[in-house]
Amino acid sequence: MSTSSATPLLQAEGLHTYYGDSHILRGIDLSIEAGETVSLMGRNGMGKTTTLRSLIGLTPPRRGRITIRGKESTRLNTHQVIRQGIAFVPEDRGIFPNLSVLENLTMAARTGPDGRDEWNLDRVLELFPRLGQRLTNMGNQLSGGEQQMLTIARALMTNPDLIILDEATEGLAPLIRLEIWVVIRHIKSTGIASIIVDKDINALLPICDRNYIINKGEVVYHGRSRELLENPELHKQYLGV
Ligand SMILES: Nc1ncnc2c1ncn2[C@@H]1O[C@H](COP(=O)(O)OP(=O)(O)OP(=O)(O)O)[C@@H](O)[C@H]1O
Numbered sequence: 001m002s003t004s005s006a007t008p009l010l011q012a013e014g015l016h017t018y019y020g021d022s023h024i025l026r027g028i029d030l031s032i033e034a035g036e037t038v039s040l041m042g043r044n045g046m047g048k049t050t051t052l053r054s055l056i057g058l059t060p061p062r063r064g065r066i067t068i069r070g071k072e073s074t075r076l077n078t079h080q081v082i083r084q085g086i087a088f089v090p091e092d093r094g095i096f097p098n099l100s101v102l103e104n105l106t107m108a109a110r111t112g113p114d115g116r117d118e119w120n121l122d123r124v125l126e127l128f129p130r131l132g133q134r135l136t137n138m139g140n141q142l143s144g145g146e147q148q149m150l151t152i153a154r155a156l157m158t159n160p161d162l163i164i165l166d167e168a169t170e171g172l173a174p175l176i177r178l179e180i181w182v183v184i185r186h187i188k189s190t191g192i193a194s195i196i197v198d199k200d201i202n203a204l205l206p207i208c209d210r211n212y213i214i215n216k217g218e219v220v221y222h223g224r225s226r227e228l229l230e231n232p233e234l235h236k237q238y239l240g241v
């Protein structure tokens with residue numbers, strides 16, 4: 001929310017990321033402040049997932065620089081990034097199919113980088129009562145919506161300062177989507193920052209403070225939601241909607 005010149009929570013400068021010889025990200029600049037909610041939009045295949053993967057060390061950039069709270073983090077591996085209070089909710093959810101819901105949750109539990117521990121089992125089950133009814137179910141016995149709830153709950157169990165969500169509501173039934181947006185709003189209200197990728201611009205814009213649009217591995221637009229809301233021609237130009 002803040003527009004101060006405080007040190008960003010996470011900042012990426014000039015990221016160039018490749019898959020083998022394919023040059024995918026071509027100088028991505030992006031930053032997010034503590035407590036901010038930011039979207040990353042763009043058509044299919046433009047590099048949204050690759051950007052998120054680069055930020056958390058899953059597909060490290062070949063060039064460019066990433067800092068977390070002003071500290072160089074470009075070469076950290078994913079575990080080290082997570083320990084800095086950054087949680088990732090990947091598109092494929094990535095829950096453990098042969099562990100129970102309870103085990104999936106408890107194995108993720110940790111205090112945040114500043115020792116914060118307000119998110120624990122009780123608190124996540126309050127946010128996701130459905131998971132409370134499924135504690136002994138195995139990960140692979142859950143519906144798509146329950147899997148997504150479990151993945152977000154697991155991210156919260158790490159007491160993060162930032163949650164990165166790839167395709168937050170993709171493939172989910174309409175009512176479950178609404179539930180996920182309610183949860184994302186709640187997360188925002190607790191002061192946790194989010195970077196969200198989703199195809200539902202109408203759901204994203206009212207929640208997000210700022211938005212980035214990427215096209216062929218470059219940021220072609222970034223601005224406040226109000227500007228995007230008031231300029232539907234920008235949607236057409238960059239998003240084709
Ligand atoms: N593992 C990979 N190996 C080679 N190329 C890849 C790989 N993953 C993605 N790509 C390519 O990188 C480009 C960017 O893909 P990315 O998944 O980041 O896009 P995206 O914006 O997330 O798309 P979508 O909206 O479909 O999720 C695409 O051209 C894609 O084909």
Ligand SMILES: [Mg+2]
Pocket residue numbers: 048049050091166
């Ligand atoms: Mg993607």
